[in-house]
Amino acid sequence: MAGNSDRYVIRELKEDEVRKFFDMLLEFADYINARETVSNTQDALHRDLFGDTKRCYCLVAERIEDGVLAGYSLYFPGYSLFKGAILHINHLFVREQYRGNGVGTLLYKAVAKKAIDQDCQALDLLVHQSNKKAMEFYERMGAFNQMEGVGRHRMRLTRKRMKDLVKT
Secondary structure (H helix, E strand, O other), rough: HHHHHHHEEEOOOOOOHHHHHHHHHHHHHOOOOOOOOOOOHHHHHHHHOOOOOOOOEEEEEOOOOOEEEEEEEEEEEEEEEOEEEEEEEEEEEHHHHOOOOHHHHHHHHHHHHHHHHHHOOEEOOOOOOHHHHHHHHHOOOOOOOOOOOOOOOOOOOOHHHHHHHHHH
C-alpha cells in the first residue's frame, strides 16, 4: 500500500474544480445509498468553500501521472467547551478504483496535520454504522468510537424544522 502512495499528491481543492468535487460527492452518496438525500448544490458548495464566509475546507488526492482526482476529505472547524478547538471531517471518500493504494491514509493524515497545525485537541468524524470497512480503517489509524458506551446521541435539527421552531 505505502509503495503506491507516492503516486498521489494531497492538496487544497482549487476553485475551478468544484464541479469535479461535486461529482465525487454524488459518487459518495451513491456508495452509501443516499443519493436521494443530497440537497446541496454545486453553487452552494462553491460559496461555502470559496465565499467570503468559508464554512468548510477540502483536500483532494490528485494522481500525479494524469491529474485525476482520486478522493477527497471535506472538513470544518469546531469547538468543544471541554476540549477546545477541534476539526470535524464531514466526508473522506476515495473513488473505488483508487482504493487500496494508500489514498485514504494520505487524506486522513493530511487533515490530522491541519488539526495539529491549528492547535486542535481532537479530530472528529462520523462513520455510518453499516460502513464496517471505514470503521476498521479509522480504528487502525488510532481513532475510537466516542459514543460507544457513553449514553450520548448526536442530534440534528433540519433546516425545515429550524424554521418551524423559530416560528413558534
